[in-house]
Amino acid sequence: KQEVTQIPAALSVPEGENLVLNCSFTDSAIYNLQWFRQDPGKGLTSLLLIQSSQREQTSGRLNASLDKSSGRSTLYIAASQPGDSATYLCAVLGGATNKLIFGTGTLLAVQP
């Protein structure tokens, strides 16, 4: 059974710092991996989607990488801003199913 883990559960950094969020999964037979952002009391917003054949995707200050063989993905945020404060979740789509399996998220606080 696919399990998705995000460590740490919470992270606090000063504004301007570059940071990395981690996501690991137990079954490397995935179709794709997605990163989402969730603001307090709101729904999820898709940030990046990496297909299993890709190694990374970039959008603005965000860069997501995927290493299927080691079961890991990272989300790199450059020059963090207070507006980046949110919970970041990763989710994997397994090769054998059509269902996304979510991690429990990392709560990021960027201090001004």
Added chain:
Amino acid sequence: NAGVTQTPKFQVLKTGQSMTLQCAQDMNHNSMYWYRQDPGMGLRLIYYSASEGTTDKGEVPNGYNVSRLNKREFSLRLESAAPSQTSVYFCASSEALGGQGFLYFGPGTRLTVT
């Protein structure tokens, strides 16, 4: 474009009461989903609809029923609410099934069952 809308935003039920959560999307997406989010458990799929006229169970379907009323609307019904169903419920839609494309989420319904 409103995206994915959900009603109501908040609801309090007594044990045994029933209610229907409504979801609609205006992006002409084929697939729609219902998730619940609980602290420490992440998002778990309750039911999904790959296309109009079809519905399938997800990870945690017990105690719920769904209806794909048309391509736009996908409702979730609790027939006899239980305290274990206290959660935040999210509806989502995508052009393709599963996570093959981006998922678009609604703002959520916060449900408390006493």
